Amino acid sequence: MALAAAVAQPSMAQSTRKQLKTANKFYDLENYRAAIPYYEQVLAKEPNNALALFRAGISYMSFDKEKASDYIYKAQKLKPKVSKDVEYWLGRVDHLNYNFDEAIAHFQRYNATLKKKDSRKADLAQLIQHAKNAKIQFNSPKDIFVKNLGPTINSAYSEHSPVISSDDKVLLFTSRSENVTGANASGADAKKGKGNVASDGEYYEDIFEAKRISEDEWEKPRSLSGALNGKGHDASIQVFDNDSKMLMYRQDENGDIFYSEKSGGDWTEPKKLNGNINSKAFESDAYITPDGLTIYFSTGKYSEDGRLDIYTATRQAGGDWGPAKSLGSAINTRFDDDSPYLSRDGKTLYFSSRGHNTMGGYDIFKSVYDSIGKRWGAPENMGYPVNTPDDDTYYRLSPDGSYAYLSSYRIGGYGEKDIYTINYIKNVTVQGKVFSSRDSTTIIPGVELVFNGQTADKTAISFRDVTRPDSGNYAVNVLSGRTYQVALSKDGKNITTEEFAVPVVVEDSAVITKNFYIPYVDTTSGSMFAFKKIYFDTDKYNLRPESVRELNNIAGILKANPGINISIEGHCDSRNTDEYNMVLGQNRSNSAYNYLKRNGIAETRMVTVSYGERRPAATNDSPENMQLNRRVEFKVILKEGESMQNMQINQPGTSGGATTGTSTGASGTSGRTTAPLQPGKTKVKTADGTKVKTKVDEDSDKVKVKTESATGEKSKTTTKAGELDSKAKDAAGDKTKVKTKND
Secondary structure (H helix, E strand, O other): OHHHHHHHHHHHHHHHHHHHHHHHHHHHOOOHHHHHHHHHHHHHHOOOOHHHHHHHHHHHOOOOHHHHHHHHHHHHHHOOOOOOOHHHHHHHHHHHOOOHHHHHHHHHHHHOOOOOOOOHHHHHHHHHHHHHHHHHHHOOOOOEEEEEOOOOOOOOOOEEEEEEOOOOOEEEEEEOOOOOOOOOOOHHHHHOOOOOEOOOOOEOOEEEEEEEEEOOEEOOOEEOHHHHOOOOOEEEEEEEOOOOEEEEEEOOOOOEEEEEEEEOOEEOOOEEOOOOOOOOOOEEEEEEOOOOOEEEEEEOOOOOOOOOEEEEEEOOOOOOOOOOEEOOOOOOOOOOEEEEEEOOOOOEEEEEEOOOOOOOOOEEEEEEEEOOOOEEOOOEEOOOOOOOOOOEEEEEEOOOOOEEEEEEOOOOOOOOOEEEEEEEOOEEEEEEEEEEOOOOOOEOOOEEEEEEEEOOOOOEEEEEEEOOOOOOEEEEEEEOOEEEEEEEEEOOEEEEEEEEEEOOOOOOOOEEEOOEEEOOOOOOHHHHOOOOOEEOOOOOOOOOHHHHHHHHHHHHHHHHOOOOEEEEEEEOOOOOOHHHHHHHHHHHHHHHHHHHHHOOOOHHHEEEEEEEOOOOOOOOOOHHHHHHHOEEEEEEEEOOOOOHHHOEEOOOOOOHHHOEEOOOOOOOOOOOOOOOOOOEEEEEEOOOOOEEEEEEOOOOOEEEEEEEOOOOOEEEEEEEOOEEEEEEEOOOOOEEEEEEOOO
């Protein structure tokens, strides 16, 4: 047995070396898909092989960015100098995984290793700028809904170049999946799949067609490789002339633009566009206007290094394409500019570019035509999440212009590039009634509902309505696809605040019904949870010393009750304009929010709202009353379906046995139940050793609860006529006091 093991070790080592050699061979050819299985075989036997990890990580960048990051970081940890370029690749994977600050730091460290005149310094400067651009775009997202077309269309390979028919029922697209026919392999080679694989180890591109079954469903795609299949890559570009003709790309003379005509249910042999469009350089994409007289196309013919620029050409009716003309420096950069597409009215140009202020790789840009100056305006980045740190290309509008298709590689997709739809999130009408929670049937008129939320870029938005006197109905038109904090009040007094999640809506005129059930009494969350108001000086939003003390009390209560979330609401007097006071009120609520956050309260448990001068606590007719209006109030946010009556509260410093449930009567609170308390004394020792003593007066008007835990924590809580007085001391001797009075 020992001899057999000794023989096996060298044999295994030889096998590993052979696998690593094969992997490196494919890696050097940039055939990353073929290299990965061999690197994985090496890592199965040698999980700490730094070189295999490093190169496998680079290979995974086109297929699994998160795994790529894990592998490269692990390789560097095992062997800091696994490659002289390791800092560069760490920057690349951090950028692709949205870690922009880290990416910049890696690029800067790599830059420091290069000599002054190294040409790579210019490329690094561009990558650093891309990361800065990406950070700006990512932190200012648009209200856009991005949706993957699903596994019927997308595969583990690359899908791109979506083309939609004029009736929105047929999708043409390009795929490099294993179903392609590729480079006309035949006979035994075709059966083995040979001839279908390009030099990069990927299958050749073929054009596929899929018919729509429903809004989100497609039939299984069929290949259009019959007449359209060339010797290499073939890609869809556009259908035009009532869908009777197709523009397509074919890998001919470095890449040219062809067209094919519909004949019955299939397409004729493609024909190449003339020499004013095609050249010996790379032509990649094009768009023909609806009148058929103008073409926009991308070509490398006119650049010194073969990088793509966008050109245009015209023709007379019945004639051929005339000389090409550049769209100019407003559109074209010293980097690749590709994939032109025009809106139906011809006034907006969409295109992909590696230049301008891209987030990284290709981004989608749009430019509006200036009909007076007769030139295209400055391109505008379409922003995140239309664009990502990776390549985003082939932006194509639906026939009615209400949404768009594009191709990109995004985390959570099916493999390489996938085809997605881009929908702008629409408003939705939320309507319903407000009922009394006592019987769930009595409607309450005159209730103000304020829906407070945020846009994707964190801008505060607010929508308001009041229930009708006759029906108790309300209706608000809100932006969909977010959670709102709905504040319900009557006669200027807050009743409750609830969360309501509005789903994404991308069609017009959608309606959602939402009824609210509220206690028809002035039972504010502030009085029940000992949240006092804090006040501010005129035109100020800095915290006073007494405000800091109250915020410490609130932080203690929130720490003792991790299930409670709060709304922090800023108010002002009427000394300034409404617009100014809305900002001032927001600043006041932000001051309290930031203090609580610094004191350990998670930001996910708090929302801020400004009411400006719109909800005065008193008339603004005296300095004393104005002081009452310069305030911040704290309200508990009830989750959907939750009510004040069934909430429970722990006072700071108490253990589980000292939890008190709220009661709507005047008899106070005690224990974990809301059942009426019986007069007398009780002693309880809980499973964790906590002793709880309760004393209820004869008329149940006054309740005392004392607790002492096995670790030395003590508390004493007295409630009388709805008022609360609580003192607690933790094991370290720190004391907390909470006291509330009825207003």
